[in-house]
Amino acid sequence: MAHTKENGNMPNAHLHELLVDEMKDIMGAERQLLKGLKKLANAAQNSTLKKAFEQHYEQTENHIERLKSAFSNLGLSGRGKKCKAMEGLLNEAEEIIEEFEDSPEVLDAALIAAAQKVEHYEIASYGCIVTYAKLMGHTEVKDLLGQTLAEEKETDELLTQIAMEEANMGETA
Template sequence: MAKMKEGNMPNAHLHELFVDELKDILGAERQLLKGLKKMAASAGSEKLRTAFETHYQQTEGQIERLRAVFESLGMTARGKKCKAMEGLLAEADELIEEFQDSPEVLDAALIAAAQKVEHYEIASYGCVVTYASLMEHTEAKELLGQTLAEEKETDELLTEIAMSEANVSETA
């Protein structure tokens, strides 16, 4: 879809916010790659480690999708530092340090930290999908919607791992 002049675009008042949010999400996804490597290396459960490694690969694809969204808008993909992701990953680092000597707690802590990240991403992608829809950026809406679905699936997988092994005592 060629870039529309803002005056001819439905709900053009959202365009600047939409682009700013896309830059923030692109920055967040790039920051997350480093965090996922560290979380995967810290996970005790093979299932959890695999989930983090899989999400790392998904995140690389999500970055490519974001580049395609920028391209569909006739723009160069540029991210900005996401302060929210920076804080969420700093919190994950603190948990890793605090519970590294308690493997039975560390996986539960990692899942909690990862789900906070997922919920932030779900909220962020939910907003940009809505903005894309309102501005009739059909290609952007489709691409961002695919990522939103992946983020929700990852959150559900983390919940399943938490309930099946990480949050459950083996002596119960």
Template sequence: MANSRKNAEMPNEHLHELFVDELKDILGAEKQLLKGLKKMAEKANSENLKSAFQEHLSQTEGHIERLKQVFESVGLTARGKKCKAMEGLLNEAEEIISEFEDDPALDAALIAAAQKVEHYEIASYGCLTTYAKLMEHQEAYELLGATLSEEKETDEKLTDIALNEANVAA
């Protein structure tokens, strides 16, 4: 489990180990995602989709920096771990790219893969913000909440591109 100092005065202290483990997992996931987003941006046909992937790549770099601040705010060194869920989602995205590379449905398929990633991130950041709030880690709560909002916005942007372009073109 997570190796960290405990604060006997912390509300909901029982969540601390889970919080730290989840932080390590999402930090690893965000780092893994950088490579995946680069590839998805390269393969997308639509300029709007390429741009959305490139924008999320830039946001992901910011998410990593925010996570480092979260670790620091709770007195820990930022350390990630390999995220098996993200690994699986990115492997699936690779399969989609190779299966649909010359297909008009490629962008729709890329959006489906990317939204699976977004939904994983939304679930992860949603849990983390809840844990931070319950343990009264206000700075962590605010930082994680900012990232959660950006993940939701990215999901909405991908839905718009799917509905207005990619799914229609497929």
């Protein structure tokens, strides 16, 4: 990638290729997640959890649009790459669905665990990207993807709340 040579005057230009690579990775991850969220929503037994997955699907569509804007702000096309981490997390979620589909009282708790692993991956990815953008003076990218980071953290908190108040409570939910 020759991007760093063109951006030699930018602070911390040595991070440019890493920033772009991380953005491509999370773009691929978000696109893969759209398919995964449909499966999670379909498998969820608890209506609150099902609704949370459906809402996160809509949020994820917005995250992709923000990423496209961030790429555009950097003068790049918004192409993603296959995210092997997300692929693994979604494969694990599918295994959980198969393993616990006959135990509805456990399935939702297991789905939340799988979804939170995804959220934590996204939080880590967006956290790094926002930091790199800040260090490089890409204020618009930092602000755009900082919004996404905040939403990912909110989703993680919502999943914890659903787990603690409903899904992990078994028959009493």
